[in-house]
Amino acid sequence: MSQYKFETLQLHVGQESPDPATDARAVPIYQTTSYVFRNSDHAQARFGLADAGNIYGRLTNSTQGVFEDRIAALEGGSAGLAVASGAAALSYTFQALAQAGDHIVAAKTIYGGTYNYLEHTFPQHGVTTTFVDPDDPQN
Structure with a gap:
């Protein structure tokens, strides 16, 4: 998305297509601390970082991920990290x-x-x- 202007990056980095669950254009705000795993093997793979995905709200959150991507893009960085305080x-x-x-x-x-x-x-x-x-x- 680096070919886009600053204003476009502000709105679209991190969500280049509508939300797959709702077709929402704006990024949904996920207010959760925990996520469901299919079984204990799935949980082990996620917590062991063998399978990418959300595991716990303090560590990963879809809304936070979009925010981090946008800030990185706006600042010309390769990645971003947002923390709670x-x-x-x-x-x-x-x-x-x-x-x-x-x-x-x-x-x-x-x-x-x-x-x-x-x-x-x-x-x-x-x-x-x-x-x-x-x-x-x-x-």
């Missing part, structure tokens, strides 16, 4: 980029929740942080 976004980001033994330098004026995460939670995983004055060019 800023704290979840911070956790995903820091855990993906830092590992035990790493050191982070952060502004001491960052959001309080982020400060507390770096000051109190991340050291439990072996990552340390130095907080600096962001207005001081020496930092």
